[in-house]
Amino acid sequence: MQTQVFHTSNTTLTGQTRPLVGVSSCLIGMAVRYDGQHKRQPTLLERIAPHVQLLPLCPESMAGMGIPRGPVNLIQDGDQVRAVGRDDPERDVTGRLRTMGQIVGRTYPALCGYILQSRSPSCGYHSTPIFNADQSSVLHNQGNGLFVAELLLRFPDLPMLDDRQLDPDHITLFLENVRQRAQRMQHE
Numbered sequence: 354m355q356t357q358v359f360h361t362s363n364t365t366l367t368g369q370t371r372p373l374v375g376v377s378s379c380l381i382g383m384a385v386r387y388d389g390q391h392k393r394q395p396t397l398l399e400r401i402a403p404h405v406q407l408l409p410l411c412p413e414s415m416a417g418m419g420i421p422r423g424p425v426n427l428i429q430d431g432d433q434v435r436a437v438g439r440d441d442p443e444r445d446v447t448g449r450l451r452t453m454g455q456i457v458g459r460t461y462p463a464l465c466g467y468i469l470q471s472r473s474p475s476c477g478y479h480s481t482p483i484f485n486a487d488q489s490s491v492l493h494n495q496g497n498g499l500f501v502a503e504l505l506l507r508f509p510d511l512p513m514l515d516d517r518q519l520d521p522d523h524i525t526l527f528l529e530n531v532r533q534r535a536q537r538m539q540h541e
């Protein structure tokens with residue numbers, strides 16, 4: 354898997370190890386979205402990046418879906434949620450996105466947190482629209498992206514933050530939860 358860790362060093366100037374935190378790579382300015390754009394969040398880079406070792410990942414481009422690519426929606430299909438093309442419903446990428454979550458979970462057992470793009474069919478956390486089977490209406494807006502759903506199966510307590518929560522209170526709480534998780538892992 355081709356990835357890039359955002360800091361060249363995983364230690365601070367005082368020699369402490371920075372906790373490993375995954376991030377939707379579009380949030381740090383990588384132009385990996387379906388439309389070839391990014392969603393750079395300066396606050397994330399200024400307030401969070403200095404305290405952690407960021408691991409930028411784009412599950413859709415890692416899954417070989419290309420940049421740009423056709424947009425995908427999540428649909429409720431019986432008791433399953435599937436990811437299908439908005440304009441080409443025959444295109445089903447459910448397995449690819451779930452597999453990316455499983456691979457990342459296995460590859461990075463030291464993950465201490467994750468920062469996510471909301472509403473994404475891959476990266477959304479309690480924020481992704483779930484459509485009915487023919488995508489004609491939204492059933493609810495609290496779905497998890499399929500990549501995130503798999504990560505949560507592996508790490509049910511992983512601290513999560515999304516782009517709608519980049520305010521001082523949420524950031525402080527997130528960093529504290531990340532720090533505590535890192536400490537617990539050191540003592541295991």
Ligand code: SF4
Nearest residue numbers: 377378379411470476
């Ligand atoms: S899959 Fe995730 S990281 Fe990639 S563009 Fe969509 S929201 Fe960003």
